[in-house]
Amino acid sequence: MIIPRLAFKNIYGAGLRTWLNVIALSFSFVAIIFLQGLYNGMNNQVEKATIDALYGGGQYWHNNYDPYDPLTLDNAHGEIPAALQKLIKEKKAVPILIWQATIYPHGRFQNALLKGITPEQTILSIPTSVLKTDEETIPALIGSRMAKSTGLKKGDYVTIRWRDVNGTFDADEAKIVETMKTNVPDIDNGQLWIPIKKMRQMTAIPDEATIIVLEKGSQFNEKFDNWKRKNLNFLMKDLRALFLTKSIGGSIFYILLLFLAMLAIFDTQVLSIFRRRKEMGTLMALGMTRSKLIQLFTLEGAMHAILAAVVAAIYGTPLLIYIASTGYGIPEVADSYGFALGNRIFPVFTAGLIIGTTLLVLIVTTIVSYLPTRKIAKLKPTDALRGKLT
Amino acid sequence: MNNSYLIKTEHIKKIYPMGLTTLIALDDINLTFKKGEFAGLVGPSGSGKTTLLNIIGALDSPSEGSAEVLGKKVETLSHRSAAHLRNWYIGFIFQTFNLLPVYTVFENVEFPLLLQNIPSPKRKKLVMEALEWVGLADRANSKPAHLSGGESQRVAIARAIVKKPELVLADEPTANLDAENSHHIMRTMVQLNEELKITFIFATHDEKVMRYLKRKISLNDGKVEKDEIFELEVKK
Ligand SMILES: Nc1ncnc2c1ncn2[C@@H]1O[C@H](COP(=O)(O)OP(=O)(O)OP(=O)(O)O)[C@@H](O)[C@H]1O
Numbered sequence A: 001m002i003i004p005r006l007a008f009k010n011i012y013g014a015g016l017r018t019w020l021n022v023i024a025l026s027f028s029f030v031a032i033i034f035l036q037g038l039y040n041g042m043n044n045q046v047e048k049a050t051i052d053a054l055y056g057g058g059q060y061w062h063n064n065y066d067p068y069d070p071l072t073l074d075n076a077h078g079e080i081p082a083a084l085q086k087l088i089k090e091k092k093a094v095p096i097l098i099w100q101a102t103i104y105p106h107g108r109f110q111n112a113l114l115k116g117i118t119p120e121q122t123i124l125s126i127p128t129s130v131l132k133t134d135e136e137t138i139p140a141l142i143g144s145r146m147a148k149s150t151g152l153k154k155g156d157y158v159t160i161r162w163r164d165v166n167g168t169f170d171a172d173e174a175k176i177v178e179t180m181k182t183n184v185p186d187i188d189n190g191q192l193w194i195p196i197k198k199m200r201q202m203t204a205i206p207d208e209a210t211i212i213v214l215e216k217g218s219q220f221n222e223k224f225d226n227w228k229r230k231n232l233n234f235l236m237k238d239l240r241a242l243f244l245t246k247s248i249g250g251s252i253f254y255i256l257l258l259f260l261a262m263l264a265i266f267d268t269q270v271l272s273i274f275r276r277r278k279e280m281g282t283l284m285a286l287g288m289t290r291s292k293l294i295q296l297f298t299l300e301g302a303m304h305a306i307l308a309a310v311v312a313a314i315y316g317t318p319l320l321i322y323i324a325s326t327g328y329g330i331p332e333v334a335d336s337y338g339f340a341l342g343n344r345i346f347p348v349f350t351a352g353l354i355i356g357t358t359l360l361v362l363i364v365t366t367i368v369s370y371l372p373t374r375k376i377a378k379l380k381p382t383d384a385l386r387g388k389l390t
Numbered sequence B: 001m002n003n004s005y006l007i008k009t010e011h012i013k014k015i016y017p018m019g020l021t022t023l024i025a026l027d028d029i030n031l032t033f034k035k036g037e038f039a040g041l042v043g044p045s046g047s048g049k050t051t052l053l054n055i056i057g058a059l060d061s062p063s064e065g066s067a068e069v070l071g072k073k074v075e076t077l078s079h080r081s082a083a084h085l086r087n088w089y090i091g092f093i094f095q096t097f098n099l100l101p102v103y104t105v106f107e108n109v110e111f112p113l114l115l116q117n118i119p120s121p122k123r124k125k126l127v128m129e130a131l132e133w134v135g136l137a138d139r140a141n142s143k144p145a146h147l148s149g150g151e152s153q154r155v156a157i158a159r160a161i162v163k164k165p166e167l168v169l170a171d172e173p174t175a176n177l178d179a180e181n182s183h184h185i186m187r188t189m190v191q192l193n194e195e196l197k198i199t200f201i202f203a204t205h206d207e208k209v210m211r212y213l214k215r216k217i218s219l220n221d222g223k224v225e226k227d228e229i230f231e232l233e234v235k236k
């Protein structure tokens, strides 16, 4: 018990020096937890937005559908199995027919995907109700990114050219009935949403679809010959991989912070060993063993980290709770990240994150305190007493 | 432990490497000290006083020869055993006092007893006794920074004797003190020697200290030049 007592006395006796150290270290605590929370929050937000707007509760894909190869779309459609039709009728699923087309915005030529969807659907958070219309013209809904890249605005007309299922070319004009702002690029870039009924007429594919989106939380899991059930884990795989790469920048920051915290502790420990070598010589002369000396100095370092955790909790808790409730604004970077981010990120701080970070910093601090302290073990008492460090 | 002597050195040599050559700090030292001695190692700077004192205190070991201290051969002791020997049986007093600045006077004196795991009530009693001895019981709660040089050295003496050691080693204890304080602490140590039978060995070239010595061992160039014992009571 003597070692903890002495360690406590030493860091208490060191006064201001202790507090400066502790406060610096507590910044690392708060910053690391904040960054991790931000990362968690981004992750959650992106996943939620993408589920809401795109994946629903999982999907059925026509066997030929390959989202990475638009050329397969010609064959990636089929009759909807009766069980799924029943779900659609009960509004527990929505069919989407995907077709390739060319559009001519302001005379320029551009490839686009047509996505036919039931305007009345409520399964995806896409404002498809704007597609309800009695007009003869094809109504089209586009996202703001698409609007920007094509220069199309609400009310504009655009020529669409496509081949129907028999390979016959056809063209018509579509009216942009709305541009929607969305955080999910996958319902936006290069796409026009139009009523599925119109699409079926245009393509001469009656009653068929490319994918069926199930409602959120759907447990429906029947097997069909031409359709494959894709669960959320599968659908989110790409997104998660993308998110991982995109946030490597963030984790470098995280490592850097941890490194700085380590450096601060290492520095103080090395400094205190230089400054206190005569004290160590005295302790040795008084009969303290080497292992006790090492324990003492290592524990002092670890206690800095514990104090820092306490201090960080005192000012960090209200601060992080505040940020978690108001969100953290990131207006511009959101889109350059290339995935769904709102203008505000609401960091998510889990108990695991906080306990994990605290443990991590504690362990790292202890190791980093121990390393320079080991040097004491090599110090001869006479050299230490003379204030020499060899 | 052999009762006839407390310390016995046999052909001690201490050699330091000095670049290509070597420096012989101690050369064939043969000395014995009995319990209750009040002896001093004297001699010019560089004569090897500190080196010899450190070997006797198990802080260092000889390059050659043997030093038997309180029944233990210093040159064969492990770090742990040497630390144990110092903790229980040997008190040190340094020229620069070497008090621990963040501790109070009481805590400084208490420190060796903490290492010995002595229970608190007994610790308290021993510390206060030691502080009474050096006349600083009323400063128990002061920090070393607020003490004069003389007071600091008295705290160091209290710390050295609090565990009732067999042996106290004092390296230039008066070098940073004025005449009055020097005499004060020497008188205290003489008293401790006579009443508690603690053996004292000094390293010094201070004339004021020499007046109190009952035995004076003169070192020069690492060799014992003279070894005088004064039968008379200390001249005051
Ligand atoms: N660690 C060391 N490395 C090299 N040489 C040393 C070391 N310690 C002591 N010496 C040398 O050994 C010799 C004796 O030193 P020592 O400190 O014992 O002398 P001293 O009699 O105590 O002198 P002073 O009166 O100045 O304290 C000196 O020449 C000193 O330079």
Ligand SMILES: [Mg+2]
Pocket (backbone or CB within 6 Å): B049, B050, B051, B171, B203
């Ligand atoms: Mg000396």
